Amino acid sequence: MSQAVTPDTPAAAAGGWSKRAGLLLGALVVVAMVSLFAGARYGMLLAIGLGFGIALEGMRFGFAGPWRAMILRREPSGVIAQLLSIAVVAVVAIPLLASHPGELVGAQAPVGFAMIGGAFVFGACMQIVLGCGSGTLVNAGSGNPVSLLALPFFALGSFAGAWNLIWWTDLGALPIITFGGTSGLILTLVLIALAVGLFLWRAAPGAVKLSRRHAIAALVLAALAIGNLVVAGQPWGVVYGLGLWAAKGFSVLGGELSASAFWAAAGSMERVQSSLLTDYTSLTNIGIIAGAFGVAAWRRGALSAALPGYPARAWVATVVAGFLLGYSSRLAFGCNVGAFFSGISTGSLHGWVWFVAAFCGAFYGIKLRPILGLEART
Numbered sequence: 001m002s003q004a005v006t007p008d009t010p011a012a013a014a015g016g017w018s019k020r021a022g023l024l025l026g027a028l029v030v031v032a033m034v035s036l037f038a039g040a041r042y043g044m045l046l047a048i049g050l051g052f053g054i055a056l057e058g059m060r061f062g063f064a065g066p067w068r069a070m071i072l073r074r075e076p077s078g079v080i081a082q083l084l085s086i087a088v089v090a091v092v093a094i095p096l097l098a099s100h101p102g103e104l105v106g107a108q109a110p111v112g113f114a115m116i117g118g119a120f121v122f123g124a125c126m127q128i129v130l131g132c133g134s135g136t137l138v139n140a141g142s143g144n145p146v147s148l149l150a151l152p153f154f155a156l157g158s159f160a161g162a163w164n165l166i167w168w169t170d171l172g173a174l175p176i177i178t179f180g181g182t183s184g185l186i187l188t189l190v191l192i193a194l195a196v197g198l199f200l201w202r203a204a205p206g207a208v209k210l211s212r213r214h215a216i217a218a219l220v221l222a223a224l225a226i227g228n229l230v231v232a233g234q235p236w237g238v239v240y241g242l243g244l245w246a247a248k249g250f251s252v253l254g255g256e257l258s259a260s261a262f263w264a265a266a267g268s269m270e271r272v273q274s275s276l277l278t279d280y281t282s283l284t285n286i287g288i289i290a291g292a293f294g295v296a297a298w299r300r301g302a303l304s305a306a307l308p309g310y311p312a313r314a315w316v317a318t319v320v321a322g323f324l325l326g327y328s329s330r331l332a333f334g335c336n337v338g339a340f341f342s343g344i345s346t347g348s349l350h351g352w353v354w355f356v357a358a359f360c361g362a363f364y365g366i367k368l369r370p371i372l373g374l375e376a377r378t
């Protein structure tokens with residue numbers, strides 16, 4: 001009598017490892033192909049993107065979840081890890097920007113009415129869908145139905161927000177203010193220390209201040225972010241790439257981009273007409289999705305395809321929130337990655353203002369989830 005193949009049998013184990021080997025080989029082949037046809041720099045950026053996806057999904061680390069944990073349960077570990085990662089990147093990035101002004105650029109943007117409002121709306125919407133920019137990519141890659149629905153509308157929102165960006169910024173904004181050089185680095189680290197102190201002060205009694213998993217994830221993300229800056233010449237970002245995908249689709253369908261000052265600009269038009277394999281942000285975004293997919297397949301052998309039993313209003317809310325995530329993040333000059341993480345770590349004042357506004361918005365997003373019919377995750 002033949003033995004049934006179960007998850008515990010040697011045959012099943014061998015099959016699992018062969019699938020995992022296939023995942024690794026497939027990733028290496030894709031990176032090699034991009035390097036061959038587009039160039040080594042682009043292959044490296046795809047590999048960095050894969051690293052982001054693997055780290056975020058593999059270590060179950062992100063931005064929306066830790067904010068939620070701090071707001072609901074006063075558990076600061078995840079938020080402190082984010083600030084730790086930003087500090088590590090800042091120690092390297094701010095001096096590099098100062099010493100290589102023509103080669104490297106920071107995630108720097110002006111503070112204005114639209115930027116603050118956009119960050120607030122983004123903070124609320126990322127709690128509605130339980131995913132920021134990178135989080136939506138990771139969750140979509142791992143098969144989360146909510147993020148799979150939200151992602152295309154995120155891209156459409158980013159495209160639309162960029163289309164209207166000039167009108168919004170004309171409402172009023174300060175000049176770009178940055179903290180550069182040694183004094184800028186010291187100021188950035190002092191502000192990070194003060195923020196960490198604030199979260200520690202607000203922590204619940206007995207709450208873990210910084211878990212080992214979060215600390216490791218913070219250092220891994222910092223290393224990848226520094227690699228992104230050095231290889232691409234610009235910090236890690238998400239939102240522009242998503243808007244670019246929608247802009248390409250709009251152009252293919254016969255849409256006229258010249259009606260938008262943003263998309264008609266020479267740099268944007270060049271990217272729309274070029275291959276996605278030569279756009280830095282698109283490559284890392286694709287890598288994040290693929291990396292998260294690989295981790296999900298590695299763990300389970302399949303994606304998490306269970307469809308939540310949400311009421312209709314919850315799915316409508318997901319679509320609306322997804323669109324607003326893209327639109328608001330474009331007005332705010334980035335999401336948790338491009339504005340908060342990369343903005344602060346490259347010395348931009350707008351990163352700090354974004355953080356405060358988005359964190360305030362997160363309070364309201366958490367309150368809206370049950371009203372919209374979405375389960376109250378803690």
